[in-house]
Amino acid sequence: MAGNIKRLIDTIVTQRAHGDKILEGTVKIKLILKGIDPKNYTAQSDDDPVVMGKLQEMINEYKLNTE
Amino acid sequence: MNIKTAFSVESDIREAVADIRQQLGGFEAKMLVFFASSIFDPERAARLMGNAFPDAVTFGCSTAGEIVSGRMLNHSVVVMAFSRDSLNGVKVEVLENITTGNPVDKAFDAFEQHFQTPPAAMDRKKYLGILLIDGLSGAEERVIDRIGDLTNINFVGGSAGDDLKFSATHVYANGKSYTNAAVLAVLEPAGPFSFIKTQSFSPLPQKLLVTKVNEAKREILEFNHKPAAIAYAEAVGTSVADAPNRFMSNPVGLVFEGDPYVLSPQRIMGDSMHFCCGVKEGMELNLLESTDIIADTKKALEAARSELAGISGIITFNCILRTMELEQKGQSDKYGELFAGIPTIGFSTYGEQFIGHLNQTAVMIAFH
DSSP states (O other): OBSHHHHHHHHHHHHHHTTOHHHHHHHHHHHHHTTOOGGGOOTTSBOOHHHHHHHHHHHHHTTOOOO | OOEEEEEEOOSSHHHHHHHHHHHHTTOOEEEEEEEEETTSOHHHHHHHHHHHOTTSEEEEEEESSEEETTEEESSOEEEEEEEGGGEEEEEEEEEEOTTTOOOHHHHHHHHHHHHTSOGGGOOTTTOEEEEEEOTTSSOHHHHHHHHHHHOSSOEEEEEOOOTTOOSOOOEEETTEEESSEEEEEEEEESSOEEEEEEOOEEEEEEEEEEEEEEGGGTEEEEETTEEHHHHHHHHHTSOTTTGGGGTTTSOEEEEETTEEEEEOEEEEETTEEEESSOOOTTOEEEEEEEOOHHHHHHHHHHHHHHHHTSOSEEEEEEEHHHHHHHHHTTOHHHHHHTTTTSOEEEEEESSEEESEEESSOEEEEEEO
């Protein structure tokens, strides 16, 4: 499988920033500081289970919707 | 916004507080932020400031040098007082035992109760946060990371200093002094505000990918799958032995949309490198080269002044490494003068907080 990391990153950025462009940048920097750089992941990126686990944990913590 | 500053260079803290009280006259402060040199006994400094302004929320920390409108100081106390009508609300919480515990969530419960708004829903244009933290705790990354998980409002601040003694640093709140602790303040200013992050570095093309790290020790073992010290020295174009001489002018940084978040090397131990802030495996860093602190800061202040259509007050958190560079270059007075005419207080920090924990950066809150 591929592309799920980008999908999870997009979920976090979109739902935490609520369309606020400055917040989008802030959320991305927070992810980079957690060791996950959004620019490194595309729709073709392999689904690394370790990275996906970290992102899923954040999604649960932030109570975001993945539907 | 009705903001007033004061400072004292009296060597006795009792006299310094009396001096400040006299300068502030009958100003009715709702909140008072102060930064005090580590020459002052921390317990007395906190208690006397709290006693002198019993109707105000008081908080602050120890420093490695102070800044006040137009001047860089040493061995002083600097104060910024906010009038009752300048703040719609303020709530201060102390986080204790930050090296082992996770007290951030409890503080945010208190913020939610006080402001009657869940922290995750707080509007970043309405609220701001200040973080003052024990500068020798090594806990900054964990605290700011957790804050970032809980809210979208900006928390900025600095790591308390102790005039380069590296013995003990203190944070102060409502008449008490704390170590192994942090002070969090959430403010709801009555007027607009903005943030300044300025660092005098530009990214170089040399990339250093963090491939092996000891996060707990802020130690990078490998860059680009090579021993970190060797890879850094190669990137800079010098020997490992000479590499520490380049740390000040060639730190590394996370570069996001052209803007560097500076991470400063501290020392080389064997083949590995210790940093002044935490680094994660997988981070892609750029080598940075220094630019002109005076020109860059001036430009940043002008941009903020233009954005806010005037500034009535600045709180600045200025890295001790910047202060040392300014001293070495004989530019301290010139730097202080950049803030002339603007009510300003600040201090030389052991690290700056802006989204993450940074180095060699000046972070500021500018109030309209």
